[in-house]
Amino acid sequence: MTPVASARGPIDPRLVRRSRAVRAYLVVSIVLATLVAGLVVAQAWLIASVVSDGFEGSGVTEAVTTALVALAAVVAGRALLGWLHTVVSARAAVQVKQQLRSEVVAQLLGGSPGSTASGSGTASVSSAVSSSSAVVTLLGPGLDKLDPYFAKYLPQLVLALTVPAVVVVSVFVADPLSGVTIAVTLPLVVVFMVLVGYVTRDRTERRWRALVRLSHHFSDVLDGLVVLKVFGRSRNQTKGIAEVGERNRRETMGALRLAFLSSFVLELVASISVALVAVSIGLRLVEGHMTLMTGLFVLVLAPDAYLPLRQVGAHFHDSAEGRAVADDVYAILDAPAGRASRFPAGRASGFPAGRASGASRDHPTLAGATITLEEVSVSYPGRTTPALAATSLTLAPGQVTALTGPSGCGKSTLVDVLMGFVAPTTGRVVVRTADGTTYDLADLDLTAWRAELAWVPQVPGVLAGTVAGNVRLGAPDASDRDVLAALRDAGAPDLHPWRDVHEGGANLSAGERRRLAVARALLRVRRGGAAVMLLDEPTAGLDPTSEQQVRRALRDARVTVLVVAHRRALVADADAVVPLPAPLVVVS
Numbered sequence: 001m002t003p004v005a006s007a008r009g010p011i012d013p014r015l016v017r018r019s020r021a022v023r024a025y026l027v028v029s030i031v032l033a034t035l036v037a038g039l040v041v042a043q044a045w046l047i048a049s050v051v052s053d054g055f056e057g058s059g060v061t062e063a064v065t066t067a068l069v070a071l072a073a074v075v076a077g078r079a080l081l082g083w084l085h086t087v088v089s090a091r092a093a094v095q096v097k098q099q100l101r102s103e104v105v106a107q108l109l110g111g112s113p114g115s116t117a118s119g120s121g122t123a124s125v126s127s128a129v130s131s132s133s134a135v136v137t138l139l140g141p142g143l144d145k146l147d148p149y150f151a152k153y154l155p156q157l158v159l160a161l162t163v164p165a166v167v168v169v170s171v172f173v174a175d176p177l178s179g180v181t182i183a184v185t186l187p188l189v190v191v192f193m194v195l196v197g198y199v200t201r202d203r204t205e206r207r208w209r210a211l212v213r214l215s216h217h218f219s220d221v222l223d224g225l226v227v228l229k230v231f232g233r234s235r236n237q238t239k240g241i242a243e244v245g246e247r248n249r250r251e252t253m254g255a256l257r258l259a260f261l262s263s264f265v266l267e268l269v270a271s272i273s274v275a276l277v278a279v280s281i282g283l284r285l286v287e288g289h290m291t292l293m294t295g296l297f298v299l300v301l302a303p304d305a306y307l308p309l310r311q312v313g314a315h316f317h318d319s320a321e322g323r324a325v326a327d328d329v330y331a332i333l334d335a336p337a338g339r340a341s342r343f344p345a346g347r348a349s350g351f352p353a354g355r356a357s358g359a360s361r362d363h364p365t366l367a368g369a370t371i372t373l374e375e376v377s378v379s380y381p382g383r384t385t386p387a388l389a390a391t392s393l394t395l396a397p398g399q400v401t402a403l404t405g406p407s408g409c410g411k412s413t414l415v416d417v418l419m420g421f422v423a424p425t426t427g428r429v430v431v432r433t434a435d436g437t438t439y440d441l442a443d444l445d446l447t448a449w450r451a452e453l454a455w456v457p458q459v460p461g462v463l464a465g466t467v468a469g470n471v472r473l474g475a476p477d478a479s480d481r482d483v484l485a486a487l488r489d490a491g492a493p494d495l496h497p498w499r500d501v502h503e504g505g506a507n508l509s510a511g512e513r514r515r516l517a518v519a520r521a522l523l524r525v526r527r528g529g530a531a532v533m534l535l536d537e538p539t540a541g542l543d544p545t546s547e548q549q550v551r552r553a554l555r556d557a558r559v560t561v562l563v564v565a566h567r568r569a570l571v572a573d574a575d576a577v578v579p580l581p582a583p584l585v586v587v588s
């Protein structure tokens with residue numbers, strides 16, 4: 001796993017720094033906890049006074065009745081404050097999760113608000129969030145693990161910081177010896193908590209990673225289930241899933257065992273400490289060195305010095321998974337924008353990735369622009385040969401350029417570079433606008449850049465909905481007539497615009513999906529303002545009539561066109577042909 005900058009204080013400073021909701025919540029929490037601390041002391045004092053009055057045999061006097069009413073009010077007040085704290089915590093959890101979810105989604109989609117927040121740009125995306133299944137786990141059940149952090153751990157932590165302090169001071173004022181005893185033993189509980197925390201941290205992190213691995217594995221198997229079934233290998237996967245599931249179970253049980261054990265240790269330390277205070281009070285009461293009222297007050301109050309700390313220790317386990325999740329979230333948000341943006345980026349699922357857009361970057365208009373690739377090459381880590389060897393080519397405005405070459409020579413990679421999905425390893429893409437200004441693609445706002453591109457990938461993306469809805473993705477405001485014309489010119493007059501389309505175009509043939517994507521690109525040029533078309537084998541698998549239609553549409557588009565072509569007819573139509581050399585074969 002790539003190391004990520006993890007924040008390991010009692011409170012994750014990144015959450016406090018980046019979320020106003022958390023800061024506001026902490027302020028409210030501290031106020032509520034201080035009120036609770038006051039009520040705890042008041043409650044102990046009232047109980048002590050009622051009981052000592054009872055022992056003195058003064059009967060149910062007016063003072064006793066008043067104390068009992070006040071005691072009832074204090075108990076009700078504590079209940080009310082507890083309820084308020086729960087409500088505030090739950091609200092904060094919802095707000096923070098909502099904020100993190102939208103920040104992560106925006107970062108993955110390239111909007112990158114996270115990069116403007118506090119991204120140092122030094123962390124890299126953890127391998128735990130490098131696949132779509134991991135992202136789904138992270139944004140769904142993953143972020144929900146922040147609930148215990150906000151609902152249980154943080155309120156308790158604030159109580160643990162305020163209540164013991166108030167209790168120690170009150171006890172010290174009433175009985176200095178007990179005050180000193182509590183003040184000396186309290187840090188012991190903290191020391192044990194820290195020790196337990198260190199052990200727990202690794203355990204819970206391991207458990208979270210096991211859960212992510214399980215979801216990865218499961219999603220991979222589901223993806224390949226059809227192939228596995230056809231080749232009779234699906235049953236073998238049962239064993240794999242069972243093994244990963246078993247590992248997850250073992251990690252969960254280990255984390256639970258540790259949680260129970262550490263609660264026991266904290267209880268023990270706290271009980272021994274209270275016993276020390278009780279023994280000293282008992283002896284002094286017997287010897288008559290202390291009043292019953294003071295003794296009772298300290299005895300009732302002493303456990304409350306330890307209780308919040310013990311509980312914070314217990315809730316630390318509930319929150320630990322949330323902290324591991326926060327690490328993954330901030331690994332995405334703090335990653336250099338491009339790395340995170342690879343998630344949705346075209347075909348590419350590995351490095352080198354493209355980058356996210358930057359709102360302040362330039363965005364020249366592409367109408368009439370010349371796009372030049374200067375010695376652009378792309379190499380993927382771990383590969384001995386470049387995916388695209390150093391290539392130079394010029395896309396002249398309004399011309400159709402055909403890119404040819406054997407399979408695997410990097411044609412689609414070159415298209416990915418132009419789409420901004422993949423950053424060149426060497427070389428650069430230069431844009432010379434109609435007025436003669438030149439720009440480097442690396443400096444441009446990619447969202448604006450892509451808005452002027454019409455793209456037909458080798459495997460077109462199709463969303464659930466209708467044919468027309470999919471075609472309109474290129475130009476949402478286009479009329480029905482425009483959609484029909486685009487479908488006709490893409491050689492797809494047979495595709496009814498209102499026909500239902502399933503997710504991924506599962507109910508369309510490969511040829512229908514391709515023609516739908518061509519229609520979408522045509523509409524983007526005609527009504528969406530695109531000035532450049534990038535098409536990756538748009539006529540593969542089409543019948544001669546449809547192919548003829550697509551070729552004509554490309555010729556008539558009157559924009560700059562780069563078409564990856566294997567078919568001779570498509571190449572023959574081009575104004576310029578750029579052949580890429582066969583990839584180097586390295587035999588080791």
Ligand SMILES: Nc1ncnc2c1ncn2[C@@H]1O[C@H](COP(=O)(O)OP(=O)(O)OP(=O)(O)O)[C@@H](O)[C@H]1O
Pocket residue numbers: 347348349350351380383386387388405406407408409410411412413414458583
């Ligand atoms: N994400 C990736 N990670 C590593 N290698 C990759 C990645 N994408 C592509 N490649 C490799 O880069 C090389 C070029 O791939 P590319 O898809 O660009 O070729 P192509 O010329 O378009 O091939 P075809 O004509 O078969 O579509 C191939 O060897 C491919 O295996």
